[in-house]
Amino acid sequence: MLAMATYHHGDLRPALVRAAQKLLEKAGPEALSLREVARRAGVSHNAPYRHFSGREALLAALAAEGFRRLGEALAATTGRAMGEAYVRFALEHPQLFRLMFGGRLRFARHRPLAEAAAQPYEALLGAFRAQPAIGDPEKAAAAAWALVHGLAHLLLDGHFARQAADPAAFAGDVIGAVRFASRPA
């Protein structure tokens, strides 16, 4: 009996996270219900409360994981490829991206989330600091983040459907058309 000493699950928490990740990409953040996650993990609707303080805490865990993965994807690239990697991440995980940037999560209430959420900007800032030609790397990094973030959002929402037959290529074009030439005046 030692082999199944775990009570029904033993590792319920990761099982809940996996079920939630699948449900998230299928139904979106708004439709992700704790009860459905529990159902998919094979436990009662109320077992998740042993591992998460509530629905928002589970969503925060998913979002934090997303920020970590986005940070890694960016850190693996430089220059223009960084921007393209950012947009690609959004296009590949649309609902996760919406969860991360949907404005619904209270970052201040979930410290690991707040820490993970700072990674994309840090990665961009590091890249701009490595370019001595840039006068104000903080402003340039902010502008670059805003550009790729807006691109990702507008592409996901279909606002460039007419202009962008191939969203990733369109993103590359737009990114290439912009100069962050903020040398000190």
Next chain:
Amino acid sequence: MLAMATYHHGDLRPALVRAAQKLLEKAGPEALSLREVARRAGVSHNAPYRHFSGREALLAALAAEGFRRLGEALAATTGRAMGEAYVRFALEHPQLFRLMFGGRLRFARHRPLAEAAAQPYEALLGAFRAQPAIGDPEKAAAAAWALVHGLAHLLLDGHFARQAADPAAFAGDVIGAVRFASRPA
């Protein structure tokens, strides 16, 4: 009795819209419940279905009105002030902005919404076309939209809280630091 010939409301639809607008800015799109809107308009939870096919249709009406107002705000400005007006709109109506760009509305299902949603890009495109120095106005307009849209979103979500003591001023700085110099190579 002629004066109150209207059945309880007579103009229930605008009353619902007004109640919904107030509730939207207070609670956000996710928390906007049809039942609460009905309650605030003083009718049964189910009267709204006489005027809207469902919850999404009411949200679509609010969003369409928002796109129209945003389009007007942009059309009243030019150049850099356009971008600042865009960000200001988002900062002044955060929940409406989140509704408009939250990715939850199916634009294809609400034609007036789809038409209204095209206005911001049209306004930007017109402005860039009026500048002969710009080689590819479509790409430049897309880049400008992406920049200000990303700025608005990231500011609303608090991602620039450390950098931007004054969000509007920060937005102006970032916008000023970018060049959309996509002349034909």
Next chain:
DNA sequence: ACCTGAACACCGTTCAAGT
């Protein structure tokens, strides 16, 4: 036409109880 109350199948969250 416009509005109502009852009903159905869902939620998130809490609580007392079981092993």
Next chain:
DNA sequence: ACCTGAACACCGTTCAAGT
């Protein structure tokens, strides 16, 4: 510790019924 079923106060939506 971990999980359960019952309960509470909500939802969106549908339907038969009232004026």
